[in-house]
Amino acid sequence: MKLRATVHGRSFSFSSVREVLAKASEEKSGDLFLGIAAGSASERVAARYVLSELTLEDLRNNPVIPYEADAVTRLIEDDLNDAIFAGIKHWTLGELRDHLLGHEMSGDDVLRISRGLNAEMIAGVAKLMSNMDLVYGARKIRVVTRAATQIGMEGTLSFRLQPNHPTDSIQGIMASVMEGLSYGSGDAIIGINPVEDSVASTTRILQETWDFMSHWRIPTQNCVLSHITTQMEAVAAGAPGMVLFQSIAGNEKTNDSFGVTAALLDEAYDLILKKGLAPGPNLLYFETGQGSEMASGYDLGVDEMTLEARTYAFGRRWRPFMVNNVSGFIGPETLYDGKQITRACLEDHYMGKLAGLPMGVAPCYTNHTQADQNDQETATMLLAMAGANYYMGVPMGDDIMLSYQDTGLHDDATLRELMGFLPAPEFNAWCEKMGFLRNGKLAERGGDASVFLARSPRDMGL
Structure with a gap:
C-alpha cells in the first residue's frame, strides 16, 4: 500500500489511510481547526492521487477507527455483504469512481454494489468528485x-x-x-x-x-x-x-x-x-x-x-x-x-x-x-x-x-x-x-x- 506521491517536484508522504482521507478533503473549517487538513493545494492533490490508487481491499483493511475500539466500526464491518465485496475488492478507488459515474452503471446497479462498500470507500470516492460529479452521481440513484x-x-x-x-x-x-x-x-x-x-x-x-x-x-x-x-x-x-x-x-x-x-x-x-x-x-x-x-x-x-x-x-x-x-x-x-x-x-x-x-x-x-x-x-x-x-x-x-x-x-x-x-x-x-x-x-x-x-x-x- 503506497502512501506517498510527488506533485510539481515535491514529495508528500502520509502515515495512514486516515491521514490520506483527511488531507484529500475539500477545505473545511472543522478539519483546519483540528489540524488534520491538507496544508496546501499541492498536498491535497497528492493525497487524492494516493487515495485514487488505493484498492477497496486496502480501505476495508484500514478503517479510520479500529474494529476493536468502536461499535460503529464493528456494525459496519459485520453488516458488509462479503459476496458483493469479493467481486470488487481489487478495484482502485479511481476505478470505483469511473464505474459509479459511467453510463453503463444504472442506479439499481449502484445500489447493488453499495452493500459491499464501507464508509471509507464511500467517503473516499466522493472526495475524488467535483460538485457536478456529485450531482450527476446522485441523480441516477432513487431510494423509495x-x-x-x-x-x-x-x-x-x-x-x-x-x-x-x-x-x-x-x-x-x-x-x-x-x-x-x-x-x-x-x-x-x-x-x-x-x-x-x-x-x-x-x-x-x-x-x-x-x-x-x-x-x-x-x-x-x-x-x-x-x-x-x-x-x-x-x-x-x-x-x-x-x-x-x-x-x-x-x-x-x-x-x-x-x-x-x-x-x-x-x-x-x-x-x-x-x-x-x-x-x-x-x-x-x-x-x-x-x-x-x-x-x-x-x-x-x-x-x-x-x-x-x-x-x-x-x-x-x-x-x-x-x-x-x-x-x-x-x-x-x-x-x-x-x-x-x-x-x-x-x-x-x-x-x-x-x-x-x-x-x-x-x-x-x-x-x-x-x-x-x-x-x-x-x-x-x-x-x-x-x-x-x-x-x-x-x-x-x-x-x-x-x-x-x-x-x-x-x-x-x-x-x-x-x-x-x-x-x-x-x-x-x-x-x-x-x-x-x-x-x-x-x-x-x-x-x-x-x-x-x-x-x-x-x-x-x-
Missing part, C-alpha cells in the same frame, strides 16, 4: 421508502413541514401546520422539534397532529423530534406516533453522548412496528450532519466528511423512512461559509444515497456563519437537480424556535415549479382536492390557510 405513504419516487419532491414554536404552543404549532399544508408542504412528514423533551409534551403534540390529520384525511405521517426514548415511552403508552426520530453519528463515543446505541435503535424499530400507526416497513427518521463528532469532542482525529459517511453506513442497518442532513446547522467552527456548506451538502447527499439511504437535505445556516440566502438557494437548486428526496418547509424560512435559516414554504413551491416535480402521489391528490395545487403548482387557494377554519372536509370533497 414507505411509512404510511411513500416518498422518493422519480418525478417527485417532498417536504417535511416543520412548524416549530418557541413555547410549544399547540395553537402556534397548528397555525403553522395549516399554513404549510396550504403551500403543499408536508408530504414527507409533519415533524415538530419540541422545546420541552418530555413524554407529556411529546404526547400532546402527537395527539393534536394526529387528530388534525385524521379529521382532514391528510395522507402523510407525524413525528415529534424529542429524544427517541421519550418518543418510545409516549408511543408505548398509546400516543399516536407514526415514525420515530433520532440524531445519530459516525462513532460510538458521539452516539453515546447522544444517548443512542444499536440495541436501542433495534428496540425502537420493534416498538414502532408493533405500536405505531404507520404500516411501514420504513419507520425510523435519522438526522445527521458533518462536524457533529467534532462539536461533541469525539472526532478521534478523523475528518468530518469520513465520519459522516460512517454515520450513513451505520444508519442503513435500519432502512429508515427518512434521513435528513443538516451540516450547516452547527456553525462556522465546522463549515465556515456558504461555499463549504454547499460542498458538504452535495457530499452528504451523494454519500447517503450511495449507502442506500433516502436522503433529504437542509442546506441551512446559522446567523453567525458567513453564508446568506443566495448561498442557500444555490445549494438547494443543485440538490434538487441531484434528486434529493425532500427538504424542510419552515414558515418564512426562519425557524423561530431553533434560530437558524432553512428552506421556506415559498421555496418549496418554487422548487417544484422549477423542476417540474410533484408531491408524493396521495398527498398531491389531496392538495388538488383542497385547491392548494394544480399540476404541482400553487392554485387558487395556495397559501390560504383560512380554508381549514372556514370549511369542512365534506365541503372539500374529502
Whole structure:
C-alpha cells in the first residue's frame, strides 16, 4: 500500500489511510481547526492521487477507527455483504469512481454494489468528485421508502413541514401546520422539534397532529423530534406516533453522548412496528450532519466528511423512512461559509444515497456563519437537480424556535415549479382536492390557510 506521491517536484508522504482521507478533503473549517487538513493545494492533490490508487481491499483493511475500539466500526464491518465485496475488492478507488459515474452503471446497479462498500470507500470516492460529479452521481440513484405513504419516487419532491414554536404552543404549532399544508408542504412528514423533551409534551403534540390529520384525511405521517426514548415511552403508552426520530453519528463515543446505541435503535424499530400507526416497513427518521463528532469532542482525529459517511453506513442497518442532513446547522467552527456548506451538502447527499439511504437535505445556516440566502438557494437548486428526496418547509424560512435559516414554504413551491416535480402521489391528490395545487403548482387557494377554519372536509370533497 503506497502512501506517498510527488506533485510539481515535491514529495508528500502520509502515515495512514486516515491521514490520506483527511488531507484529500475539500477545505473545511472543522478539519483546519483540528489540524488534520491538507496544508496546501499541492498536498491535497497528492493525497487524492494516493487515495485514487488505493484498492477497496486496502480501505476495508484500514478503517479510520479500529474494529476493536468502536461499535460503529464493528456494525459496519459485520453488516458488509462479503459476496458483493469479493467481486470488487481489487478495484482502485479511481476505478470505483469511473464505474459509479459511467453510463453503463444504472442506479439499481449502484445500489447493488453499495452493500459491499464501507464508509471509507464511500467517503473516499466522493472526495475524488467535483460538485457536478456529485450531482450527476446522485441523480441516477432513487431510494423509495414507505411509512404510511411513500416518498422518493422519480418525478417527485417532498417536504417535511416543520412548524416549530418557541413555547410549544399547540395553537402556534397548528397555525403553522395549516399554513404549510396550504403551500403543499408536508408530504414527507409533519415533524415538530419540541422545546420541552418530555413524554407529556411529546404526547400532546402527537395527539393534536394526529387528530388534525385524521379529521382532514391528510395522507402523510407525524413525528415529534424529542429524544427517541421519550418518543418510545409516549408511543408505548398509546400516543399516536407514526415514525420515530433520532440524531445519530459516525462513532460510538458521539452516539453515546447522544444517548443512542444499536440495541436501542433495534428496540425502537420493534416498538414502532408493533405500536405505531404507520404500516411501514420504513419507520425510523435519522438526522445527521458533518462536524457533529467534532462539536461533541469525539472526532478521534478523523475528518468530518469520513465520519459522516460512517454515520450513513451505520444508519442503513435500519432502512429508515427518512434521513435528513443538516451540516450547516452547527456553525462556522465546522463549515465556515456558504461555499463549504454547499460542498458538504452535495457530499452528504451523494454519500447517503450511495449507502442506500433516502436522503433529504437542509442546506441551512446559522446567523453567525458567513453564508446568506443566495448561498442557500444555490445549494438547494443543485440538490434538487441531484434528486434529493425532500427538504424542510419552515414558515418564512426562519425557524423561530431553533434560530437558524432553512428552506421556506415559498421555496418549496418554487422548487417544484422549477423542476417540474410533484408531491408524493396521495398527498398531491389531496392538495388538488383542497385547491392548494394544480399540476404541482400553487392554485387558487395556495397559501390560504383560512380554508381549514372556514370549511369542512365534506365541503372539500374529502
